[in-house]
Amino acid sequence: MKKHTLALGVSIALLSTYSNAQASSEKEIWGGLFGEYYSVYPEKFEPNTAYDSGMGWGGEIGMKLTPDWGFRFEVAKLDLDAERGSGSITGERIGVDALYFINQSNYYIFGGLKNQRLDESYRMADLGLGAHWQLSDKWKVITEIAGYYDFGQGNPEYSAKLGVAYSFGKTGGQRVSKDTDNDGVIDQRDLCPNTPFGATVDADGCTLKATDSDQDGVIDAKDQCANTPMNDKVDANGCSIFSEESKTMSLKILFDNNSSKLKNIDATSVQEFVDFMRRYATTDAVIEGYASAPGTDEYNMKLSVKRAEAVRQYLVDQYNIDSARLEAVGYGETKLLDKANTREAHQKNRRIEAYVTATVKIAVSK
Template structure:
């Protein structure tokens, strides 16, 4: 319970800064509701404890011009006690402050309540709710709340559903703002999706500061001299022939492709990426014979190693579960050696770059000991990795 109270409190604190205030669609409401109320399991008076019960009540709420509001409520709760009390009902009265998230997604509330059970007590309330629109002036209320008793540190919870009549609606259309933050109100903005930070004219559209026909938000050379022919990025065709944003007099890589990101010297930017090639070969039962030595996967593996001559690999041999462990270990090594020798003699890989190792039945892919499992466990595996440089693309 304490964790849920903390979580709701954090949500309330974060939402205060996350959403801008907006005038609500309705200012006031009155509502009737029913609820399920669960007292703390430790709560008791005069050796009497209570089980969850049902309640009903009324509330009056109001909203300010922003996202804050408040309400007062009264509820009568019928509780089940473990003794035959003459009256098992409880009365609760209190008030809450309310914060409505943007577009009335949810509201967060917290306040003070007084409840009369066998004894009276004051509680703090905290919870989440939502007003669902049923009709123009009617809302469906749903809430979940937690209560903290100041005297005994009990924690009660409740779930509520109700019907509200909303009134006091604001007049006129919703005020509009500046969605793209360009300084031009949305009602006047003819270019509503201008990138943030771009210079715009009175209509909210990007401007062309250097008059080269390329708008500022895509112009990589914003100070091109007037009358200079430019490319699609706004850079001079006379001063920047490859249109990479670096002028020819300082460009050390004059013919950079337009798709490449470049550094301050006008040269393509590269990044290191990892590449790998894998080899997997299955064997027959009790055999180290390679059934198809001409399979294309051997050539692909060899081509990869030839492409990256500084790489090396380990051929890992494996066996299925049936049989003695020491025999399976020997058989798995024979399988690894067979593939190693094939790569050396038939595919021309330097012997120093390949080693063979047997693992027997210690690394089974499938431990079910079925025919299908034994088939996939009789195998060799090899992986070779390398790094290569790749060009970084322009945004």
């Protein structure tokens, strides 16, 4: 009576699981063939004959109702060798198991009821561990170890199974491979669920040791600027932090009285000015021409413009500076440096001044 009650309980549990899974789109059906090593309790049969172990083969049909639960029906043929006496004994095993897939992975715990028929029928319960090793979307290898308990004799028995299974398809709609922790490994294959978002994981979904190749304090998985200089301060993305600074370069050239011809040019200062223009290629320069006080305002204004244009053209011709980056402006005698009516003052006022300012980014040090 107890045996029938237990069998009924297992059946009700399986039917309940199947009923709760009807709304799921993750049901999978598979069929498989297997071989197994079976170790029988030595004193199970008649006193003068003991059977040690043997081989078996069989088949199973299973259904995965949800990512967590499934069941299977199994039939096996057994061939046991005698340990004492002679000969062997053959028989069958038939039964049903419930399967719980650990963390929705390919590893599972199973348990159920079996009827074993050798010299007589034996009612047994089994409990074991197994794994489905995916070869492709359809094919997988089955490995299991199990222990059996004989309700009549109270004897323990054991088996190890190796087989191959084929997935016939899915029921209830298209199966969606879920990736709950968004680590790129689907839940069915993820051995480390709930890994932190953004963490780098291996093929089993487990976090790899965080690396920081450029040692800027931001791990490679989040570093958007690899190989930043060691001394640079970086932001949350691993990129160097810059501050903006203004750099100014000036150029001064003097002229003879009533002349716009260039002479006695300081090549060093001109080269520094040109180098600055080339380094900061987005900058523009204003070339300002000036005259001394002697002469009319109109004459001095025209002379200062000629001087500015002469310097502009010199920079274009000799140094290939883009003319669009140079603006020539004349101020005549409106901005005298020295208002004295002396030769030295007039010489100082006959001049060219050129100014260029660039806003550059300077890396902030740690």
